Amino acid sequence: MKEPLVPVVPMSHTAHIRSHRKPRRGATSTIALRAGVAGGVLSMAAAGASASANAAEPVTQTIELPTLTADLSAQVAQSAAATQQAAANYELRAERDAAAAKAAAEAKKDLAEAKKKAEAKKKAAEAARKAAAERATRSAERATLSASASASASTSVSAPASGSVATVIAFLKAQVGDAYVLGATGPNAWDCSSLVQAAYKQVGVDLPRVSQDQSMAGTDVPLSDLQVGDILYWGGKGSAYHVGVYIGDGQYLDAANPSKGVVIQDLSGYPASGAVRVL
Numbered sequence: 474m475k476e477p478l479v480p481v482v483p484m485s486h487t488a489h490i491r492s493h494r495k496p497r498r499g500a501t502s503t504i505a506l507r508a509g510v511a512g513g514v515l516s517m518a519a520a521g522a523s524a525s526a527n528a529a530e531p532v533t534q535t536i537e538l539p540t541l542t543a544d545l546s547a548q549v550a551q552s553a554a555a556t557q558q559a560a561a562n563y564e565l566r567a568e569r570d571a572a573a574a575k576a577a578a579e580a581k582k583d584l585a586e587a588k589k590k591a592e593a594k595k596k597a598a599e600a601a602r603k604a605a606a607e608r609a610t611r612s613a614e615r616a617t618l619s620a621s622a623s624a625s626a627s628t629s630v631s632a633p634a635s636g637s638v639a640t641v642i643a644f645l646k647a648q649v650g651d652a653y654v655l656g657a658t659g660p661n662a663w664d665c666s667s668l669v670q671a672a673y674k675q676v677g678v679d680l681p682r683v684s685q686d687q688s689m690a691g692t693d694v695p696l697s698d699l700q701v702g703d704i705l706y707w708g709g710k711g712s713a714y715h716v717g718v719y720i721g722d723g724q725y726l727d728a729a730n731p732s733k734g735v736v737i738q739d740l741s742g743y744p745a746s747g748a749v750r751v752l
Contacts, residue, residue, distance in 0.1 A: 637676040637752050638702035644675045645718055645726045651735040653728045663728040663735060665716050669704060672718060678751055688713035691751035696744075702752050705745035719748065 645668070654662040659671055666684040673680050680687055688706040699705075701721045706713035717727030720737065725745070728735045 640676050641672045641702055641718065641752070642720055642726075644672045645720070646737075648728075648735045649726070649737065651728075653731050653734045665728045668728045668735065669716050669718060673751060676752070680751070684708075684713045684716040685711055687716050688747065688749065691749040694748040694750045696748060699748055700750065703748045703750050705740075705748050707743075707746050710747055713746070717745075 648659075648663065648668060651659075652662040653664060655664050656667075657663055658667040663671070666682060666687055669687060670680045670682060680690055684706060687704060688708075688710050691704070693710075694700070694703050699719050701719060703719045705717045705719055705725055705727075707715040715727070717725040719725050719740070723740050724737055725740050726735070726737050729738065
């Protein structure tokens with residue numbers, strides 16, 4: 474930096490002569506102040522010029538990027554592999570949890586079905602046992618009735634009857650409650666004509682198998698002169714579609730239909746078309 478220039482003031486040619494005036498106070502100080510101010514101004518000007526010169530030149534800072542070394546690359550690869558493995562483990566665990574939940578649901582469903590089947594099997598076994606007991610009871614009743622039928626007539630028969638008629642009626646009453654099945658011939662299921670045929674077979678009377686032919690057997694009887702043991706038929710003679718046996722007191726016994734089975738009914742509720750007598 475250059476030293477500031479101090480202005481030089483030329484002196485008067487009479488300056489060397491002592492003046493009668495008193496010297497002015499502070500003249501030296503004023504000169505020095507002026508010199509300082511001038512120097513400061515010059516210094517500021519020089520500093521400004523220097524700053525302008527420096528500002529004109531752009532400042533560039535270079536940041537050095539880290540070098541991807543072999544160790545760093547290996548660490549990155551290991552981190553990526555660990556992340557991938559963690560994701561795979563999570564997916565596998567989710568699949569296992571879903572499979573376990575599905576297996577538990579299926580096991581619960583299978584258990585419920587097994588219980589349901591076991592309950593149904595138990596009910597079926599109970600029903601079969603009950604049916605077997607009922608069949609055994611009916612069989613015993615039939616045997617008892619068959620053994621005693623020839624000795625005494627049934628108390629429900631209102632008209633005098635021979636031992637043969639009593640046997641027929643006893644056999645028929647022993648079948649009450651059996652099922653109606655078209656084409657069945659006993660011992661626990663019947664249709665109308667097979668029941669009549671079996672009843673009369675107990676006393677050695679062989680009747681035809683079907684109702685049309687049974688309506689043609691024996692002797693025609695007016696409905697106003699019915700006796701216990703007469704065969705009733707519905708429909709035309711020779712073309713009857715249903716048969717039963719008159720048991721007295723305005724009632725008859727027949728294998729009615731699948732909903733009723735073998736029952737005793739009032740003749741007034743379903744009047745017959747005609748009747749025949751075979752005993």
